[in-house]
Amino acid sequence: MYTVLAAASETLRTLLIDSMRADIGPSGLATFFTGTTTVSLETPREMVDAGRQGLSAWLYRVVRDDSRLNDPPVRRVLPGGDVEFVPPPLPLRLHYLLTPLATGSPDREQRILGRALQLFHTFPIVSGAMLRAELAGTNAELHVHLESLALDEMSRVWEALEGSYQLSVSYEVTLANIQSAADGYRPGLVESVYPQTALIVGEETVL
16 A cells, blocks of 8 residues: 555654653653644654644655565465465655754753653564554554664754754664555466477587
8 A cells, every 4th residue: 555654654653642641740741742742743843833842753764675676476365266466565664753842951852752762662563553544453564773873864864954953863664565556467377288308409409
């Protein structure tokens, strides 16, 4: 399905906001994440311009997973016993920039980011009941990995945002698969076999 990008983003956003609101207590984040304070898929700049605080979980890069481009077609048994082969999906790696936003409170920003890091360290594989949108009820698995980006790499991301560098981390999420829209095909049945013998003469083969 082509909606896997939006579904993966909504899954991560929901997990993050639920985690923030579950952090109760005198020094918890639950009281901060109310009203316009939220987890958003917008860029950090878009959140600030709209007057929102919280956490930006921005999908800033999508790349194909070259290690799986040669996956074979998917074999599917149809009602009646016929076999159909469906083209393999396009495997993708998603890269998210997580940026905490709490105006005038570096301490709170660090708490927000720490909570997000704790969440994905506890649940590096997101599946089952944690999935949202079109992924809900499927057997999909999202593997969430903290990326170790060099400072210059992170700086280039912020340059693209046309903003000054802020405390942030990058996560890679795999594997998101966009299914092919092509029709499946059914292999023809082998009705007969014609055995042939060959005589090899030098470098040529004579039938």
